[in-house]
Amino acid sequence: MKLSERRLWLTIDSDDIRHLPRYQGHPLRSRHPLPMDCTKSDPSPKLKIGMEGFSRWFAEAGEVTLFLIADQLDSVDFKNWLKPMLDTGRLRIASHGNTHRSWAAWPEDVEGFTAELQIATKRLKEFSGEAWRPWFRAPAGYIAPWMAQVLSKLGYVVDSSVNPSALLKRKTGHGNNWNKVVAAMKNNGLVERQWLTKKVLGLSLPSCGPALHKTFLKSISRRQWLSQSSLEHATDSDIEDSDAEIVTVYWHLLDHARNSGKWLPPL
Numbered sequence: 157m158k159l160s161e162r163r164l165w166l167t168i169d170s171d172d173i174r175h176l177p178r179y180q181g182h183p184l185r186s187r188h189p190l191p192m193d194c195t196k197s198d199p200s201p202k203l204k205i206g207m208e209g210f211s212r213w214f215a216e217a218g219e220v221t222l223f224l225i226a227d228q229l230d231s232v233d234f235k236n237w238l239k240p241m242l243d244t245g246r247l248r249i250a251s252h253g254n255t256h257r258s259w260a261a262w263p264e265d266v267e268g269f270t271a272e273l274q275i276a277t278k279r280l281k282e283f284s285g286e287a288w289r290p291w292f293r294a295p296a297g298y299i300a301p302w303m304a305q306v307l308s309k310l311g312y313v314v315d316s317s318v319n320p321s322a323l324l325k326r327k328t329g330h331g332n333n334w335n336k337v338v339a340a341m342k343n344n345g346l347v348e349r350q351w352l353t354k355k356v357l358g359l360s361l362p363s364c365g366p367a368l369h370k371t372f373l374k375s376i377s378r379r380q381w382l383s384q385s386s387l388e389h390a391t392d393s394d395i396e397d398s399d400a401e402i403v404t405v406y407w408h409l410l411d412h413a414r415n416s417g418k419w420l421p422p423l
């Protein structure tokens with residue numbers, strides 16, 4: 157495929173503070189009590205700032221995919237915030253799990269993952285209507301090969317969980333690596349949309365999500381995003397077509413709370 161035929165896919169994850177692995181869902185990292193201003197259902201004050209910032213950005217944006225955590229639909233405020241954006245037809249909704257559990261950090265659990273993903277899929281689909289897409293992103297990027305068969309059984313056709321950097325291999329579970337995840341997705345009929353990275357001295361460095369803010373990585377990530385920003389945006393059929401070359405970038409709704417709500421993705 158020629159450079160001119162590559163397409164850009166804009167994706168954003170909906171995580172609130174309470175979903176972060178430092179607070180829940182991870183066998184080793186979840187060791188901190190939840191900050192006082194975070195409740196189990198309604199958006200935290202910080203996420204609310206992020207939601208407002210995102211809405212302002214989205215008003216001028218094209219098509220965007222939001223990987224949504226199903227338990228956020230417990231909040232009427234959150235749903236009311238999303239609805240007008242769904243009506244624009246420019247916001248696609250995909251699955252970021254039920255409660256943001258880091259599945260691949262735990263021992264293999266096909267039954268547990270199936271049960272939770274079934275709940276999440278049903279809720280997200282019912283809420284999103286025509287905006288729903290059977291696409292998945294693993295919470296906190298923890299994706300193991302065994303998860304592919306569950307995704308396939310529940311009707312998912314695209315996975316976008318792979319951050320193909322050797323630095324983050326641990327996120328694929330014990331004894332695994334990114335190649336094994338990619339092969340498992342392919343064998344189960346899913347198209348894998350890996351996140352944008354930047355090659356430096358032969359090493360792929362992360363440039364999406366938290367990498368946009370880490371001291372050493374942020375300027376590299378920013379430049380890498382800007383170098384792709386003129387690409388035409390991907391359509392649904394591009395994203396689901398394994399032969400199409402897609403540049404996938406992702407950031408967080410909480411990012412829009414940075415700089416007093418003025419943060420924008422480097423595009």
Ligand SMILES: [Zn+2]
Pocket residue numbers: 169170171252256294295296297
């Ligand atoms: Zn997340």
